[in-house]
Structures are given as structure tokens and as C-alpha cells.
Amino acid sequence: MSGHSKWATIKHKKGAADAKRGQMFTKIIKEMTIAARMGGGDVEANPRLRTAVLKARAANMPKDNIERAIKKGTGELEGVNYVEMSYEGYAPGGVAILINCLTDNKNRTAADVRSMLSKSGGNLGETGSVSYLFQRKGLVTYDAEKYTEDQILERALEAGAEDVATSGDSIEVTTTPDDFESVLTGLEAAGLEHDSAEIAMIPDTYITLDNDGTRKVLRLVEHLEEHDDVQEVYTNLDIPDDYDPDAE
Structure with a gap:
């Protein structure tokens, strides 16, 4: 079949930037909670919750954790009220970046995301500025x-x-x-x-940077993914097979 998205390669090569196990659980629990709040706690009748539960099981999350997250979403257990936020902009080198967040404090999250992008040489864009890509x-x-x-x-x-x-x-x-x-x-x-x-x-398309530019983008992705409110980060960066993270 035609097509070669290179997504798996990118996900694999930035594997060192992935959240630690505990932080990953926290992010998945947030997703299950908001999915249950929006669509109900019936996994079979709620596609978004079903997908989140699949991710939880793939991460070997204990069944009790999954059930508690769903009950917090449905209101059966007390929990934090999370809000979905998405940010679009550009990473170093003009690479498009999408940042999906679940937060209990919109002002804090927006300020943190803007700061991380700015310090890395990137910038926030308007809604729709890169999502069409x-x-x-x-x-x-x-x-x-x-x-x-x-x-x-x-x-x-x-x-x-x-x-x-x-x-x-x-x-x-x-x-x-x-x-x-x-x-x-x-x-x-x-x-x-x-x-x-x-x-x-x-x-749909990818941007290739030199070794230094690639490293800067991946470093930004790592910092963003370490933030508790950030759920997913997507870019259109193509990582060359000869990319060397340790090269000067």
C-alpha cells in the first residue's frame, strides 16, 4: 500500500522524551476522566473512553485505576474538573506543532506553553494556523x-x-x-x-532540518511532554536516518 508517514520512526527516535511511567498514567487517567464526563462511563457506548481504556491497558495500568478514573468522570467519585485546550504554532526551523492539553488551570497552561515555545525559538500561532497540515x-x-x-x-x-x-x-x-x-x-x-x-x-507533509535544528525541535517536544498538563505533542518534523542526537 502506498504512503510512508514515518510516524513510528519519529515516535521511536524520540522515545527518550516520553514521560515516565507514573506521569504517563496521570495523563491517561486525565483522558479517561474527561472522556467519561463528556460521553458517560459506558465503555461500549463511548468511543473516546474506549480508546483511552485501550491505551491504559496497553500501558499495563491496573484495573482499579481505570475504574476510579471513569467514576471520577461520571461524578461517582470526587475529582478535578479538567478542561481541554489545544495550541498551534511553530517550533524552531518553521516546524508545525500541535499541543493538546488537559488542565485545571487554563491561564497557567497557556503561559507555560507560550514560555516553552518562546524560549526554544518557536512561537504560538492562531487557531487553525497549522492544524490543516x-x-x-x-x-x-x-x-x-x-x-x-x-x-x-x-x-x-x-x-x-x-x-x-x-x-x-x-x-x-x-x-x-x-x-x-x-x-x-x-x-x-x-x-x-x-x-x-x-x-x-x-x-500530510514533513520538514527536514539539519542535525542541530532537529535536536532543538526534539528538545522542545521533550520539555512539553514533561509538563503535567500536556497530553500529546505532534509535529511535521522528519527525522533523518543519520540523525545523531550527540553530534556537536
């Missing part, structure tokens, strides 16, 4: 050392996937957001064990 897609990734693309391709097509591509040491299966769960379920039923599964913002 991305498409919302379901994405399931597999270890290319464990499976071949042909093994994944046949089953992914049967399940209704849009695209399958190998990127570095990962195989990516792309779906529409509506088909994400059914495709994932079909692949799991075939006995395929995924590395990650999420609804993500995938860029």
Missing part, C-alpha cells in the same frame, strides 16, 4: 523484527485498514478514526501483538 488517523504499530509487512498487510486489509507501511524498525497500520477500534480488534484476533495503538494527528 495534519489529519486525524488511527495508528497501530508493530515490531518489524517480529513481523513482516506482508504478515501485517493481509490481516490489516481484511480488518479494513487504510494503509500499511514499514518505517525503520516499526510497521505502521493506518486507519480512519471511525475504523480504528474494529481494525485493532481484527488484528488482535489474528494474534498480532502491537507496540502501540492510538488516535493521532498525522502530518
Whole structure:
């Protein structure tokens, strides 16, 4: 199938920037709480909550944590009232950046995001300034050392996937957001064990920078992802295969 988003490569190469396990749990719990608040606590009837629970299970989150997060969202347990905020702008080198947040203090989050972008050489943009460069897609990734693309391709097509591509040491299966769960379920039923599964913002085109510029963008992404209010950070940065994070 055509297409090569390089998303898995980017996610893998910035793996060192991913949140620690405890912080990751906090972010997933926030997402489950707000999903339950907006759409109810019935996982089968709430697609957003279902996706968040899938992510929680993939992270090996204890069942009790999942249930408490849902009950906080439905009001059965007392919890913090989170608000969704999204920011658009540019990272160093003109790289487009989308930042999705869940916060209990909008002013604090906005100030922090603006400060981190400014200090890195980037800047905030108006709503819609870069989001048109991305498409919302379901994405399931597999270890290319464990499976071949042909093994994944046949089953992914049967399940209704849009695209399958190998990127570095990962195989990516792309779906529409509506088909994400059914495709994932079909692949799991075939006995395929995924590395990650999420609804993500995938860029239509990518920007390549030199080694120094790439390092600056990834450093910004790392700082943003370390912030408790930041849920997801997306960019259209293409990381070259010869990128060296330690090169001067």
C-alpha cells in the first residue's frame, strides 16, 4: 500500500522524551476522566473512553485505576474538573506543532506553553494556523523484527485498514478514526501483538532540518511532554536516518 508517514520512526527516535511511567498514567487517567464526563462511563457506548481504556491497558495500568478514573468522570467519585485546550504554532526551523492539553488551570497552561515555545525559538500561532497540515488517523504499530509487512498487510486489509507501511524498525497500520477500534480488534484476533495503538494527528507533509535544528525541535517536544498538563505533542518534523542526537 502506498504512503510512508514515518510516524513510528519519529515516535521511536524520540522515545527518550516520553514521560515516565507514573506521569504517563496521570495523563491517561486525565483522558479517561474527561472522556467519561463528556460521553458517560459506558465503555461500549463511548468511543473516546474506549480508546483511552485501550491505551491504559496497553500501558499495563491496573484495573482499579481505570475504574476510579471513569467514576471520577461520571461524578461517582470526587475529582478535578479538567478542561481541554489545544495550541498551534511553530517550533524552531518553521516546524508545525500541535499541543493538546488537559488542565485545571487554563491561564497557567497557556503561559507555560507560550514560555516553552518562546524560549526554544518557536512561537504560538492562531487557531487553525497549522492544524490543516495534519489529519486525524488511527495508528497501530508493530515490531518489524517480529513481523513482516506482508504478515501485517493481509490481516490489516481484511480488518479494513487504510494503509500499511514499514518505517525503520516499526510497521505502521493506518486507519480512519471511525475504523480504528474494529481494525485493532481484527488484528488482535489474528494474534498480532502491537507496540502501540492510538488516535493521532498525522502530518500530510514533513520538514527536514539539519542535525542541530532537529535536536532543538526534539528538545522542545521533550520539555512539553514533561509538563503535567500536556497530553500529546505532534509535529511535521522528519527525522533523518543519520540523525545523531550527540553530534556537536
